Amino acid sequence: MTVALAVFYLLAGITIASGVMVISARNPVHSVLFMILAFFNSAGLFVLAGAEFLAMVLIVVYVGAVAVLFLFVVMMLDIDVVAMRQGFMKYLPVGALVGLVLLIELFLVFGTLRIADAPIAASVPTPEGVTNTEALGAVLYTEYFFAFQLAGIILLVAIIGAITLTLRDRGPIKRQNISEQVHRDRTKSVRMRRVEPGRGL
Amino acid sequence: MSTSYLFPAAPELLLILSGLVLLLVGSFKDHAAGARLVSTLALVTLAVAFFATIIVTPGAAIYAFREHFVLDAFAGFMKGVVFLGALGTLLIAQPYLRQEKLERFEYALLVLFSTAGMGLLLSANSFLALYVALELMTLPLYVMAAFKRDTFKSTEAGLKYFVLGALASGMLLYGISLVYGFTGTISFTALQDIYAAGDVRLPIGALVGLVFIAAGLAFKLGAVPFHMWTPDVYEGAPTAVTAFFAAAPKIAAMGLTVRVFAEPFGAFVADWQQIVIAVAVGSMALGAFGAIGQTNIKRLMAYSGIGHVGYALVGLAAGTERGVYGVLVYMTLYLFMTVGTFAVILTLRRRGQELERVQDFAGLSKEQPLLALAAAIFMFSLAGIPPLAGFFGKLYVFLAAVDAGLIALAVFGVLMSVVGAYYYLRIVKLMYFDAPPEPFDKTIEPELQAVLVVTTAVTALFIVFPGPILGTAQVAASALFP
Numbered sequence: 001m002t003v004a005l006a007v008f009y010l011l012a013g014i015t016i017a018s019g020v021m022v023i024s025a026r027n028p029v030h031s032v033l034f035m036i037l038a039f040f041n042s043a044g045l046f047v048l049a050g051a052e053f054l055a056m057v058l059i060v061v062y063v064g065a066v067a068v069l070f071l072f073v074v075m076m077l078d079i080d081v082v083a084m085r086q087g088f089m090k091y092l093p094v095g096a097l098v099g100l101v102l103l104i105e106l107f108l109v110f111g112t113l114r115i116a117d118a119p120i121a122a123s124v125p126t127p128e129g130v131t132n133t134e135a136l137g138a139v140l141y142t143e144y145f146f147a148f149q150l151a152g153i154i155l156l157v158a159i160i161g162a163i164t165l166t167l168r169d170r171g172p173i174k175r176q177n178i179s180e181q182v183h184r185d186r187t188k189s190v191r192m193r194r195v196e197p198g199r200g201l
Numbered sequence: 202m203s204t205s206y207l208f209p210a211a212p213e214l215l216l217i218l219s220g221l222v223l224l225l226v227g228s229f230k231d232h233a234a235g236a237r238l239v240s241t242l243a244l245v246t247l248a249v250a251f252f253a254t255i256i257v258t259p260g261a262a263i264y265a266f267r268e269h270f271v272l273d274a275f276a277g278f279m280k281g282v283v284f285l286g287a288l289g290t291l292l293i294a295q296p297y298l299r300q301e302k303l304e305r306f307e308y309a310l311l312v313l314f315s316t317a318g319m320g321l322l323l324s325a326n327s328f329l330a331l332y333v334a335l336e337l338m339t340l341p342l343y344v345m346a347a348f349k350r351d352t353f354k355s356t357e358a359g360l361k362y363f364v365l366g367a368l369a370s371g372m373l374l375y376g377i378s379l380v381y382g383f384t385g386t387i388s389f390t391a392l393q394d395i396y397a398a399g400d401v402r403l404p405i406g407a408l409v410g411l412v413f414i415a416a417g418l419a420f421k422l423g424a425v426p427f428h429m430w431t432p433d434v435y436e437g438a439p440t441a442v443t444a445f446f447a448a449a450p451k452i453a454a455m456g457l458t459v460r461v462f463a464e465p466f467g468a469f470v471a472d473w474q475q476i477v478i479a480v481a482v483g484s485m486a487l488g489a490f491g492a493i494g495q496t497n498i499k500r501l502m503a504y505s506g507i508g509h510v511g512y513a514l515v516g517l518a519a520g521t522e523r524g525v526y527g528v529l530v531y532m533t534l535y536l537f538m539t540v541g542t543f544a545v546i547l548t549l550r551r552r553g554q555e556l557e558r559v560q561d562f563a564g565l566s567k568e569q570p571l572l573a574l575a576a577a578i579f580m581f582s583l584a585g586i587p588p589l590a591g592f593f594g595k596l597y598v599f600l601a602a603v604d605a606g607l608i609a610l611a612v613f614g615v616l617m618s619v620v621g622a623y624y625y626l627r628i629v630k631l632m633y634f635d636a637p638p639e640p641f642d643k644t645i646e647p648e649l650q651a652v653l654v655v656t657t658a659v660t661a662l663f664i665v666f667p668g669p670i671l672g673t674a675q676v677a678a679s680a681l682f683p
């Protein structure tokens with residue numbers, strides 16, 4: 001148990017530290033790299049909590065796709081970070097004050113709130129002897145089939161939307177028309193001419 | 202409780218499937234010709250979906266997809282209204298898209314998918330289904346707002362709508378997670394069953410969740426204090442898209458709001474009533490006073506829409522079957538008035554240029570008396586002046602509020618509609634008593650003519666034939682209060 005606890009504090013500590021680095025690093029590329037570190041450590045926390053599926057999804061989706069996308073954006077857009085940070089110190093006191101008030105309020109709420117109000121309906125616990133992935137797989141295509149399919153349609157709409165907003169007709173472009181090429185035959189491409197000797201065409 | 206497979210969702214499945222097929226049709230056709238063909242087929246699909254809704258809507262609720270989906274008289278009624286709204290606005294969009302050189306087949310596709318989302322939203326029976334359907338409804342809307350992508354205003358509208366919409370979804374999800382955490386279920390039916398048992402109090406965490414859900418819904422409705430996006434998005438989006446925004450998604454969001462408050466949280470009227478009253482009061486006041494200074498007709502319609510959501514919420518605030526009945530009647534009549542008004546706005550052109558200023562209505566009666574008459578009917582009706590349809594919408598919600606003891610709220614609503622009448626009547630005054638600076642374009646496209654005739658007829662003649670709307674609305678409202 002103590003080992004698990006030590007690992008938890010290690011992972012949690014690194015997560016928080018890299019979170020701080022994400023917003024304080026001067027170079028945006030470093031920020032993204034620290035964010036990846038934060039994702040990996042959060043994934044470790046999920047494994048500790050027994051949610052191995054979430055851990056894997058976090059790495060595949062967030063590190064594999066989202067962070068790489070961020071890297072692309074950061075590298076392709078020429079963002080003047082120094083200029084963006086101009087107002088940072090000016091707004092810091094107000095921001096800190098708002099944060100402090102929020103923190104105090106949170107403590108007040110959690111101090112007085114009885115979280116232990118048992119849920120009224122019985123939530124479904126993770127079934128015994130089944131891995132996360134199996135348990136999710138069992139309900140994803142049965143109980144939540146409806147939402148799953150709709151999510152697929154939402155993704156399709158996202159593709160249609162992205163193409164609608166960005167695809168442009170760039171004027172006359174010569175495209176390869178395979179069917180035209182295949183159906184090309186002798187009559188279309190070869191012409192027989194009788195050339196008079198000594199006169200040319 | 203009867204369950205079924207696929208059948209109750211037939212209208213939405215039809216919309217989605219035809220969206221998929223039309224995607225292929227559009228991809229293999231030439232630009233303008235393809236867009237025209239896809240739009241025509243989409244219009245046919247929407248009309249078929251409307252009749253399919255009438256056919257499949259049962260007397261008692263049918264559940265499908267493991268109870269994530271419910272089809273009852275309420276869902277059927279609202280779907281019918283929403284499909285009609287989508288049909289009407291897609292029809293009046295056709296001449297606009299032709300004139301503005303925006304003919305791309307994706308427009309009709311986005312309308313189809315968004316409308317399918319609205320149908321599923323109105324049938325959502327769990328918070329999960331609610332959320333995915335809501336996203337399916339709103340994602341195409343963001344794209345449509347930015348559809349005129351070469352103009353700065355339209356892209357700005359799209360971006361603004363997207364960012365604020367994402368924020369609203371975040372709030373909604375946060376509220377849903379709190380409700381799930383404190384009650385242990387996301388099913389509307391289960392929540393209703395638990396709390397029907399007796400004097401169970403809503404856990405405080407779930408109450409906080411309810412507030413967040415209300416905030417997210419108010420955002421989608423464009424109700425105060427989450428209305429800020431509405432005027433900018435309405436002004437920036439292409440006019441045909443604005444018409445769609447004002448008609449279909451607003452009504453779907455209202456239907457969803459009614460269901461969420463009346464079904465899963467139906468036992469806690471006292472908990473949410475004050476929220477709804479506050480939102481209604483704020484929306485009515487802002488809609489009345491905010492519109493007075495507007496010079497752009499689309500911004501004016503945005504404020505008018507905020508106000509009308511406020512009036513409809515007065516009915517919901519009552520928390521009774523009569524109140525919901527009032528909301529249904531109100532939103533149905535609002536649909537016809539709004540689509541009609543936008544048909545008028547889309548008709549007004551000078552030398553092929555669309556007109557957006559309120560001032561541009563000046564002198565319409567001298568050049569096109571019939572169009573001016575239709576516009577005047579819509580304005581009087583939006584202002585709530587009898588004997589037009591808008592008056593009856595207001596009458597039913599205010600009566601329900603008085604019945605529920607919310608007399609002050611009803612009186613406030615009447616006062617605000619008097620204030621609001623000012624800017625509607627100003628447009629009538631402009632049309633009839635001012636002179637036009639330049640002649641208007643004479644032609645009215647056939648699509649606009651058809652929609653104008655239907656909407657004017659419904660708005661003006663509702664008092665003569667109120668039966669069909671009132672009767673079905675009564676059945677629909679009673680489905681939520683068994």
